[in-house]
Amino acid sequence: MRKKRPYHHGNLRQALIDAALELIEERGVPALTLREVARRVGVTHAAPQRHFADRAALVAAVAEQGFRGLRAHMEAVRASAPARVPSQRLRALGVAYVEYALAHPAHLRVMFSPEVADKSRHPQLAAAAQEVHETLVKQIVEGQRQGAVAPGDPDELSFAAWSMVHGCAILLIDGQASRRSPAASIDAAVDRLHLGLAPRAPARKRRR
Amino acid sequence: MRKKRPYHHGNLRQALIDAALELIEERGVPALTLREVARRVGVTHAAPQRHFADRAALVAAVAEQGFRGLRAHMEAVRASAPARVPSQRLRALGVAYVEYALAHPAHLRVMFSPEVADKSRHPQLAAAAQEVHETLVKQIVEGQRQGAVAPGDPDELSFAAWSMVHGCAILLIDGQASRRSPAASIDAAVDRLHLGLAPRAPARKRRR
């Protein structure tokens, strides 16, 4: 029982997604064109219609793949961080988010493109995004269990964490804050997320 | 003064920007079309060319106006917050950012649209964005002077703060975290930005 093997071209759907991503990397989201993608893959201009209802569907597919890649990267980093130091795992997760964004700016842009803002139209995309969020929530809850994260509604805390890393990623990609090296900005932002803007009273090291 | 448009519109440039914003609010960024905008204003399809070199230029103009409006809102809120409690002013500034985003989601989307990602091509836009950043930095520095903000490079701190409020705004606009009311999410996120994710030892009273 073989999977639906490619019939004519050979996995045209994935080839189109790949070509779309390449195109975006080269010339930006606005340059993404169904016809150009088809051209690159070597099919006629109407072939993509068999796999994507419209342009938005292609964008959504690229975005979905981006979310899956992001989650994979986060999970990998999380797994490789020492489990005994939960604050480090959470940190690593945040850094991983921004790292992925900087490594795949084109993907990130598509993932939050206005064209797929209405995720209810793209359930698969919504699910992939949701999984990223869940990864974050899980780590927050774990951090709370181990006393490394302040108590409170995990959803609220994870929303705050996600806001920070996401904003950080977007701003870095857009080059809004490139005076220093991106790595330094990431570290500084994640530190600040961890510690807060307000001064911490005791000069002595946090223990526990 | 009802006037049928004389041959010369008078202030076509601003009228186009306004119409563009309306259109985006009604039907989203992708629906923004030079021709449709021209239609709404009642001029022919090529008239906008006299004021905007291309579509991106119109988008940039809308975005620039968005940044200016955001800055105005932030300054207003900042001025109305008690100057003696710097942590409140900073908080208010953050809340103002997200408030503006939620009140003008269309504007926000345009301001960070991929079409104007390369701000070097739109110097005026870059300047307007820079001013928003400066407003934030100023408040951070003030907060540090008054001991309400942890010491450190103001640029780093403001980048972190900007990341948080911006990420918060984007996520809320995209409806990624709408389980609770937006206002509650904003408060929670700004609180977290202030206090940090890590637990704080003393349960000191902190209002608002």
Added chain:
DNA sequence: CGCCAGATGTGGTCGATGTCAACATGATCG
């Protein structure tokens, strides 16, 4: 083996768009 139905790709077409160039109009200033 042969054939058919559905999946996949082709080629053509249509309306809309962004951009350009040539032209018309009217405001400004001598």
Added chain:
DNA sequence: CGATCATGTTGACATCGACCACATCTGGCG
């Protein structure tokens, strides 16, 4: 009053997304 230039118009063109009819391939079924 007249010239000049910014502003708006008209017409054209290439490209795009979407749609359709048709061709071709695949896999299943008699």
